[in-house]
Amino acid sequence: MAAALALAERGRGLTAPNPNVGCVIVSDGRVVGRGWTQAGGRPHAEAMALGEAGEAAREATAYVTLEPCAHEGGRGPACAPALAEAGLARVVIGIGDPDPRTDGEGIAHLERAGVAVTRNVLAAQARRSMAGFLTRRALGRPHVTLKLAASLDGRIALASGESRWITGPEARAHAHLERARHEAILVGRGTLAADSPSLDVRLPGLEARSPRRVVLTSAGAPDGWMAIAAPDDVAALESVDHLLVEGGAKTAAGFLAADLVDRLLLYRAPILIGEGIAALGDIGLASLDAAHGRWRLADARALGSNRLDVYERARASSGKVDTTFPPG
Amino acid sequence: MAAALALAERGRGLTAPNPNVGCVIVSDGRVVGRGWTQAGGRPHAEAMALGEAGEAAREATAYVTLEPCAHEGGRGPACAPALAEAGLARVVIGIGDPDPRTDGEGIAHLERAGVAVTRNVLAAQARRSMAGFLTRRALGRPHVTLKLAASLDGRIALASGESRWITGPEARAHAHLERARHEAILVGRGTLAADSPSLDVRLPGLEARSPRRVVLTSAGAPDGWMAIAAPDDVAALESVDHLLVEGGAKTAAGFLAADLVDRLLLYRAPILIGEGIAALGDIGLASLDAAHGRWRLADARALGSNRLDVYERARASSGKVDTTFPPG
Numbered sequence: 034m035a036a037a038l039a040l041a042e043r044g045r046g047l048t049a050p051n052p053n054v055g056c057v058i059v060s061d062g063r064v065v066g067r068g069w070t071q072a073g074g075r076p077h078a079e080a081m082a083l084g085e086a087g088e089a090a091r092e093a094t095a096y097v098t099l100e101p102c103a104h105e106g107g108r109g110p111a112c113a114p115a116l117a118e119a120g121l122a123r124v125v126i127g128i129g130d131p132d133p134r135t136d137g138e139g140i141a142h143l144e145r146a147g148v149a150v151t152r153n154v155l156a157a158q159a160r161r162s163m164a165g166f167l168t169r170r171a172l173g174r175p176h177v178t179l180k181l182a183a184s185l186d187g188r189i190a191l192a193s194g195e196s197r198w199i200t201g202p203e204a205r206a207h208a209h210l211e212r213a214r215h216e217a218i219l220v221g222r223g224t225l226a227a228d229s230p231s232l233d234v235r236l237p238g239l240e241a242r243s244p245r246r247v248v249l250t251s252a253g254a255p256d257g258w259m260a261i262a263a264p265d266d267v268a269a270l271e272s273v274d275h276l277l278v279e280g281g282a283k284t285a286a287g288f289l290a291a292d293l294v295d296r297l298l299l300y301r302a303p304i305l306i307g308e309g310i311a312a313l314g315d316i317g318l319a320s321l322d323a324a325h326g327r328w329r330l331a332d333a334r335a336l337g338s339n340r341l342d343v344y345e346r347a348r349a350s351s352g353k354v355d356t357t358f359p360p361g
Numbered sequence: 362m363a364a365a366l367a368l369a370e371r372g373r374g375l376t377a378p379n380p381n382v383g384c385v386i387v388s389d390g391r392v393v394g395r396g397w398t399q400a401g402g403r404p405h406a407e408a409m410a411l412g413e414a415g416e417a418a419r420e421a422t423a424y425v426t427l428e429p430c431a432h433e434g435g436r437g438p439a440c441a442p443a444l445a446e447a448g449l450a451r452v453v454i455g456i457g458d459p460d461p462r463t464d465g466e467g468i469a470h471l472e473r474a475g476v477a478v479t480r481n482v483l484a485a486q487a488r489r490s491m492a493g494f495l496t497r498r499a500l501g502r503p504h505v506t507l508k509l510a511a512s513l514d515g516r517i518a519l520a521s522g523e524s525r526w527i528t529g530p531e532a533r534a535h536a537h538l539e540r541a542r543h544e545a546i547l548v549g550r551g552t553l554a555a556d557s558p559s560l561d562v563r564l565p566g567l568e569a570r571s572p573r574r575v576v577l578t579s580a581g582a583p584d585g586w587m588a589i590a591a592p593d594d595v596a597a598l599e600s601v602d603h604l605l606v607e608g609g610a611k612t613a614a615g616f617l618a619a620d621l622v623d624r625l626l627l628y629r630a631p632i633l634i635g636e637g638i639a640a641l642g643d644i645g646l647a648s649l650d651a652a653h654g655r656w657r658l659a660d661a662r663a664l665g666s667n668r669l670d671v672y673e674r675a676r677a678s679s680g681k682v683d684t685t686f687p688p689g
Binding site: 181185187195303306321327335 | 509511512513514515516519523524525526527614617618625627630631632633634635636637639640641642643644645646648649652653655656657658661663666668670672
């Protein structure tokens with residue numbers, strides 16, 4: 034399943050509104066098929082893996098990060114019947130598909146066909162892997178990541194505006210990799226005016242993965258950009274399930290004030306700036322009590338002399354799609 | 362030597378102007394004596410360990426974090442002759458003693474007496490362990506630690522001034538433990554006026570380890586406090602080799618602007634505050650170039666849901682006492 038989750042990452046930022054799924058087929062201890070949702074959503078991961086496995090799929094085990102679909106999408110056959118027809122002995126699944134056209138029906142189809150099904154395997158990782166798809170299903174909007182690149186004392190620029198560079202080359206390369214994992218990147222009006230950022234992915238081999246560009250403004254969008262007037266309007270961004278918010282401080286604060294941030298990328302350079310420009314403007318915090326309990330550390334790593342901490346928004350479970358199968 | 366370094370920590374904050382040394386005596390694979398510099402500087406670590414070992418010191422090996430002294434202090438016999446007379450076969454030493462009355466003479470005495478000497482063992486850790494003593498020798502002032510307790514975005518309070526609590530109980534307990542490792546704690550005039558902080562060590566069993574209190578002010582000191590008028594005046598604080606600066610933002614910035622901070626304790630709570638009070642005021646930074654290369658991560662750990670990062674000032678070697686023996 035870990036291998037299937039790694040394959041699923043290849044589709045992140047390319048498959049909306051489809052989930053980025055990964056699939057590995059194993060026969061007699063050997064990997065005979067690998068697949069991941071292709072750009073635009075087709076073929077599905079299972080179809081690609083079945084194609085690679087061919088006859089070797091018979092009596093094999095498939096590991097799929099999401100419940101195989103039970104519904105034909107008009108652009109290809111449904112995956113649960115395809116897995117059954119290929120003669121798989123067993124299908125191991127990460128999480129259930131909340132799409133009402135599948136939602137348990139994929140599993141039911143497999144079991145009716147005599148395929149053994151195992152559920153909830155690495156479910157937490159699978160949920161994280163498909164955060165864009167699940168957030169769109171649960172909250173009707175993209176999964177939003179906010180990037181902050183700051184000094185140890187939380188400054189993103191000197192008082193003079195000088196900000197190149199606070200972070201080091203490894204951290205900047207990582208930030209470009211994160212861009213490639215999102216369908217769109219958003220900046221504020223001020224950042225657009227000051228920096229005219231290209232927001233492209235400047236990493237060898239990934240140049241074509243540069244996401245669409247969005248600006249937060251009530252004025253119109255310049256050529257090559259989309260515009261939204263308020264943070265809440267991200268819901269209307271079509272085929273965007275992963276949105277990366279890159280700043281500036283006022284835009285970041287606007288998304289936080291609207292509680293629209295699901296994930297926080299905090300790049301920190303080992304420098305102190307003192308008086309300067311703060312990472313965040315007013316987020317509407319009334320008391321310290323209200324600030325606690327919202328963020329949970331999900332990852333921490335060194336990037337050269339810089340550090341990256343990844344925090345995830347800890348939301349009440351009511352805001353989640355239930356993707357866990359009841360024990361059974 | 363690691364055990365000797367652990368013992369040495371027991372004296373940190375209690376022995377100035379003497380170094381906090383640790384000593385372990387091992388005979389036939391068994392620890393027969395342990396010692397560390399006692400409060401006020403006497404007995405020395407070696408004398409205490411020799412007292413515990415008694416006759417078992419004969420033909421044994423002593424591990425000492427600092428070169429044993431060659432000079433009688435008037436308050437006790439010199440340690441190098443005492444080790445030789447006790448019949449030690451071997452003495453393993455962390456770093457050399459820069460005190461001109463010893464400075465190699467301790468080693469020379471041991472070798473003349475036929476004791477085998479090994480040098481430079483865990484020297485970097487030994488230097489860190491005796492940072493207070495070495496900084497006083499090299500720079501004529503205490504080793505200064507600056508504590509910052511902030512949100513992820515570098516705020517130490519809401520705009521309203523509310524700051525209780527940003528960090529969690531584990532982080533606050535750790536900060537109290539750090540207090541016990543310093544001879545004195547300093548705050549700014551504003552913090553004294555606003556909070557009347559007691560700056561004591563509120564940890565069971567360590568209440569008696571509460572350091573002296575210093576305020577940065579040109580006005581007089583209140584009862585129970587010392588006062589200095591400028592950061593540079595820390596040099597004049599007698600019997601203070603470890604000074605902890607606890608804030609506020611202006612005081613912290615003053616010490617950084619004067620390049621008087623050797624170590625940075627950065628406690629960070631997993632919260633965002635947005636508009637609020639910044640951790641640091643103006644530190645006199647002219648450009649980003651000048652900010653880089655000054656701080657090196659020395660430790661990082663979780664304290665409950667909070668994180669502690671410890672950074673050390675990376676100084677040009679010219680500012681250091683040379684405590685490394687030439688290879689020989």
